[in-house]
Amino acid sequence: MNHVLDGKKLAVIGDPIEHSLSPVIQQAMLDELGIACTYERILVGAGSVAAWLPIAPDLNLAGFNATMPHKTDLVPLMDSLSDDARMYRSVNTVVIREGRFHGHNTDGEGFLRSLLDAGMEYRDRRVVVYGAGGAARSVVLKLTASGAQSVTVCCRTPGKAEELASHSPRIRLCSFTEKACEAALAEAGLFINCTPLGMQGVSAQFEDFYFLDMLPPSAPVYDLIYRPLKTRLLEEAEKRGHVAVNGLGMLIHQAILALEQFSSRPLDAGLMKKAVMKRLLPVLKQGD
Numbered sequence: 001m002n003h004v005l006d007g008k009k010l011a012v013i014g015d016p017i018e019h020s021l022s023p024v025i026q027q028a029m030l031d032e033l034g035i036a037c038t039y040e041r042i043l044v045g046a047g048s049v050a051a052w053l054p055i056a057p058d059l060n061l062a063g064f065n066a067t068m069p070h071k072t073d074l075v076p077l078m079d080s081l082s083d084d085a086r087m088y089r090s091v092n093t094v095v096i097r098e099g100r101f102h103g104h105n106t107d108g109e110g111f112l113r114s115l116l117d118a119g120m121e122y123r124d125r126r127v128v129v130y131g132a133g134g135a136a137r138s139v140v141l142k143l144t145a146s147g148a149q150s151v152t153v154c155c156r157t158p159g160k161a162e163e164l165a166s167h168s169p170r171i172r173l174c175s176f177t178e179k180a181c182e183a184a185l186a187e188a189g190l191f192i193n194c195t196p197l198g199m200q201g202v203s204a205q206f207e208d209f210y211f212l213d214m215l216p217p218s219a220p221v222y223d224l225i226y227r228p229l230k231t232r233l234l235e236e237a238e239k240r241g242h243v244a245v246n247g248l249g250m251l252i253h254q255a256i257l258a259l260e261q262f263s264s265r266p267l268d269a270g271l272m273k274k275a276v277m278k279r280l281l282p283v284l285k286q287g288d
Helices: 024-031 049-059 083-088 108-115 134-145 158-165 179-186 212-215 232-239 248-263 269-288
Strands: 009-014 039-044 063-064 092-097 100-104 126-130 150-155 171-175 189-194 222-223
Touching: 009 024, 009 049, 009 108, 024 039, 024 248, 024 269, 039 049, 039 063, 039 248, 049 063, 049 092, 083 100, 083 108, 092 248, 100 248, 108 248, 126 134, 126 179, 134 150, 134 158, 150 158, 150 179, 158 171, 171 232, 212 232, 222 232, 248 269
Parallel strands: 009 039, 009 063, 126 150, 126 189, 150 171, 189 222
Antiparallel strands: 063 092, 092 100
8 A cells, every 4th residue: 555655755854963863763663664765864054954944845855853953943944833843942853745844843742652651650740850951841841731740940050941931830940059959859759861961972970969869769760861771870760779761762752753743644652662672772782
């Protein structure tokens, strides 16, 4: 049976782009589904996505994913935006239909699905998030919109994140050193690291992990990082008896949701995860 994507191409754009795992993930799913579509990386220089966008349909693209630094630049260029893309002011998935560009963002929903996969409840819980960058934005806003009791965002410069807090009275901001941050940790039902500390290729690391000792023993620890598969943060959390999960589930779920947009059909998430993990884990383990 012919599919809307048969004979078409998909891609991920970014700058840099060679590190992206999207081709491995998406091609695994396309092959599993028997769809005759290829997925590639395209280097689009920082600041040039507006100039590149008009030629995208001429490349036989049915759509593309976007990574840094293009996610926010794409927002005003879209013909339509999903609710999440509008809320985050960020686009990571663009569907091209009849020359028109439809922007989506699958990060927040992908994150929630990965939480549920890991058995980590967030509804009616007090959540503490470290970091206030782009990754934190989608996590914080999705958690708040989906039933978290409160989300305390601990970051170096809370003043820069005031717009984030304006979305809901349940979002609180504080610096890492404030007593308010310590109090939030003591009441947390879930801890999430949205900083790049401990990521492969990033020299910075948490100076110490004293904050883990403030968490209730029952509070799970989630690190958005998936390279390495087990960060020092997750190791230290496990030593203290916490359930600890990396960001691989979020990476895969946001990709599944993106392919659902590209293909205009729901997918079997369990089947897709199995196909992806078979190809992705060997790649990730090479870097550990």
